[in-house]
Amino acid sequence: MPNRSYYVMKFNSSWLREFNFNVNISFQDALQTKKIIALADNQMLRLVRDITNRKVDMNNIENLFYQRDRIKRMANNKENISKLKYIQKQIYNSLFIPEYIVISIESNKDYDYMFKGNLYINGKRYVRTSCSASQGRVSKVVFCEENVSKKLLDTLDNGRDKTVPFSPSKYNAYLGTASSATKIVSTPRFCVIPDCFYTKNVNTWWVTEVTNKDDDDIIEQKTIEMEFNLFDGNGLISPTKAQEWADELGIDYLPAQWCIRAPWVKGMVNVFDFHQFCKEINGGNYLIDTIYKDKNGKPIKADLREIDVILTEGQFKLWSSYNSLDSYIENCNKNKLYWGVSIYTPKYDKDILNLNYQFIQTLDLDKEKVKKLCSQTVDYFNGVSLENYWYTLLFLMGVNLNNEKITNFINNTNSYWLKSLVINQELIKDKYIREKIHDNIKTKMDNACMGRILVDGNFQVIVPDSYAFMEHACGLEVKGLLNEGEYYSRYWVNRNVTKVDTMRSPLTYLSEHFVVDIKHNEKIDKWYKYSYTGFITNVWGEHTLRWAGSDYDYDIIASTSNEIMVNNTYHTDLPVVYQAPKPNKIVFTNEDLQIADKFT
Numbered sequence: 001m002p003n004r005s006y007y008v009m010k011f012n013s014s015w016l017r018e019f020n021f022n023v024n025i026s027f028q029d030a031l032q033t034k035k036i037i038a039l040a041d042n043q044m045l046r047l048v049r050d051i052t053n054r055k056v057d058m059n060n061i062e063n064l065f066y067q068r069d070r071i072k073r074m075a076n077n078k079e080n081i082s083k084l085k086y087i088q089k090q091i092y093n094s095l096f097i098p099e100y101i102v103i104s105i106e107s108n109k110d111y112d113y114m115f116k117g118n119l120y121i122n123g124k125r126y127v128r129t130s131c132s133a134s135q136g137r138v139s140k141v142v143f144c145e146e147n148v149s150k151k152l153l154d155t156l157d158n159g160r161d162k163t164v165p166f167s168p169s170k171y172n173a174y175l176g177t178a179s180s181a182t183k184i185v186s187t188p189r190f191c192v193i194p195d196c197f198y199t200k201n202v203n204t205w206w207v208t209e210v211t212n213k214d215d216d217d218i219i220e221q222k223t224i225e226m227e228f229n230l231f232d233g234n235g236l237i238s239p240t241k242a243q244e245w246a247d248e249l250g251i252d253y254l255p256a257q258w259c260i261r262a263p264w265v266k267g268m269v270n271v272f273d274f275h276q277f278c279k280e281i282n283g284g285n286y287l288i289d290t291i292y293k294d295k296n297g298k299p300i301k302a303d304l305r306e307i308d309v310i311l312t313e314g315q316f317k318l319w320s321s322y323n324s325l326d327s328y329i330e331n332c333n334k335n336k337l338y339w340g341v342s343i344y345t346p347k348y349d350k351d352i353l354n355l356n357y358q359f360i361q362t363l364d365l366d367k368e369k370v371k372k373l374c375s376q377t378v379d380y381f382n383g384v385s386l387e388n389y390w391y392t393l394l395f396l397m398g399v400n401l402n403n404e405k406i407t408n409f410i411n412n413t414n415s416y417w418l419k420s421l422v423i424n425q426e427l428i429k430d431k432y433i434r435e436k437i438h439d440n441i442k443t444k445m446d447n448a449c450m451g452r453i454l455v456d457g458n459f460q461v462i463v464p465d466s467y468a469f470m471e472h473a474c475g476l477e478v479k480g481l482l483n484e485g486e487y488y489s490r491y492w493v494n495r496n497v498t499k500v501d502t503m504r505s506p507l508t509y510l511s512e513h514f515v516v517d518i519k520h521n522e523k524i525d526k527w528y529k530y531s532y533t534g535f536i537t538n539v540w541g542e543h544t545l546r547w548a549g550s551d552y553d554y555d556i557i558a559s560t561s562n563e564i565m566v567n568n569t570y571h572t573d574l575p576v577v578y579q580a581p582k583p584n585k586i587v588f589t590n591e592d593l594q595i596a597d598k599f600t
Contacts, residue, residue: 003183004061005038006045006095009121010102013110021113022120027096037102040181043261043340044130044152047178048100048144050336051151056094064091099145101126104138108598111141115594119143128594129153132176136600142179158263159331160321167583168596174317177266182340185245187262187332188237188308192291192325195313196230196472202542207578224577230478230539231312231464233553237269239530241308245341255344256531257461259554262339263332267315267553271530272466274473278304282474289475291316292324300324310473315553343554345533349491350400350458353560357451358507364568373564377454384441386434389425396421396440399454457500457560460489463534464552467527481527484540486519489559490532493520501565502535503558504547510570514546535559545575 009030016023030036039045049056068087071080101121105111119126126143129152135141144152156178206222237245237258246254258269278286289299291313304310313319322328332338365373384395394401396418397409413419417436421427428434444452468480482488492500502514528536535557537543544550547557560566586592 005040006097007036008097008100010037012104013106021118024122042181043178047152051148099148101143103141130176131172131597133173155335158335160318164321165585165587167585168588168592169583172596177261180261180342182261182342184338185248185341187339188241190309191302191307192311192316193473194291198228198230202226203574204577205574231469232314232551233267234464235269235311236272236274237309239271242271253347256533257345258341259343263337264318265316270463270466274470277470288473349533352399353455353457355453359503360451362510369564377448389428455560455562459556459558460535462555462557463536465539468539480539481524482538487516488536492518497561500559500561509576511573511575513569513571515571
């Protein structure tokens with residue numbers, strides 16, 4: 001069943017200020033003035049519907065969408081227009097959530113005033129409810145109807161010990177993950193293990209920030225002892241449980257990596273047969289230490305034969321606010337809080353990488369090298385001919401085409417001229433369609449001039465060495481299957497490529513082009529048999545610095561075998577590093593959250 005969006009109101013604080021933050025507005029008026037937005041379903045919206053006893057019959061919703069789309073294809077007369085309006089009104093009535101609104105904050109003064117409880121919408125008071133990291137970056141805050149907000153926050157707190165100090169900004173970020181779009185999956189049997197740290201000396205361009213804003217920061221070459229969290233944001237899921245999730249979500253393949261959300265839990269899990277690891281590598285011992293301790297101060301053991309998912313400490317953000325994992329699970333059950341998947345790896349990796357100006361301007365290029373770098377894109381444009389129907393059609397539908405993408409295009413595109421051309425190739429002779437093709441070519445050429453250059457490659461999820469992960473979990477010496485400088489990607493192995501240039505957005509300095517060797521052997525292929533996609537790293541390198549401060553919570557990396565890029569980087573230059581400020585942990589109040597919101 002398709003994931004249908006829900007509708008909520010969104011206001012600018014300056015507009016609310018015009019009405020002294022006391023507004024009466026109907027859904028229809030809000031819709032006409034573009035104050036309605038669509039949000040994918042998430043834990044917060046599900047709880048709001050539960051709190052307000054709002055039941056949504058998705059089968060009925062799908063029937064309404066089917067009727068609407070069917071009528072849209074019929075004659076454009078008064079009767080059908082009337083039917084369309086009636087059906088659309090039913091859809092809106094079913095999917096509109098009035099208790100939840102999003103506000104774009106345009107001044108601290110506006111926010112301070114609303115934070116004090118001075119916001120009224122349609123006669124009801126709305127209060128500040130959450131501000132996730134992504135919302136804070138674009139100055140958006142969620143306000144909910146007062147009574148709903150209290151119940152919502154009590155539920156999302158999930159019985160945590162509120163006397164345990166925690167950073168207000170971190171709390172905001174982790175509570176805000178409940179507003180991430182997710183699809184519910186069955187709760188796994190899981191355990192939590194400590195993070196694994198590795199310290200090494202790194203040659204850097206070290207940046208010392210100065211207090212005077214008119215002065216430049218101090219930048220010097222310096223060797224720094226740095227600590228790396230080897231599996232930051234990453235856990236493992238058994239192949240059996242991953243297949244269950246795939247079946248539950250109607251996926252016809254087994255994704256290699258999953259981005260997960262649960263109460264105070266976020267990050268990625270990689271499919272890896274840790275049961276087989278215990279049997280073959282750990283001498284048949286399935287018991288591992290977890291992060292929680294018994295009354296004698298000894299780590300509580302988990303039997304991996306009874307576990308589906310292994311999480312790391314950094315993934316379970318508020319683990320210290322619960323005296324045991326059982327207490328946390330009990331609260332999740334009581335509060336009806338579920339596990340969800342926000343994204344998972346596609347069935348096939350793409351074959352063409354669209355570069356951007358950041359990826360290009362940090363290369364060591366002359367005019368001849370620029371010409372060679374652009375050659376694949378130029379050939380792509382030159383192949384378009386109004387006499388060559390098939391090439392032109394594929395050009396219009398974009399790169400990285402496969403059966404699924406073409407089918408989805410036919411079923412969902414609003415580009416009716418292009419859909420018509422797909423159905424009837426004789427229309428390539430039509431004057432209007434020829435003009436549309438010309439405009440499309442010009443647009444893509446303009447984009448190419450701004451850096452949208454095509455090369456062989458793709459984006460893949462960054463995955464730490466799961467074999468090393470299990471060595472850590474089992475208390476073995478952590479070595480992994482890859483040496484320093486070695487990386488694994490099934491995609492590149494299948495193409496006999498042994499060296500690629502890697503980069504991650506936003507790429508801002510020369511050394512963030514990182515050329516690496518692709519390694520594989522029989523042992524690696526065996527243990528990473530489920531990693532049909534994913535860029536697997538070793539546990540020895542400083543790649544997280546080279547990749548714009550990446551971690552392993554479903555960050556993605558671009559890689560290409562293009563020889564111009566591989567051979568013309570400044571990857572031997574030093575990474576740029578500075579001492580990131582660490583937020584203080586306190587027993588915070590609502591006012592502390594307000595301060596954190598404004599800082600974000």
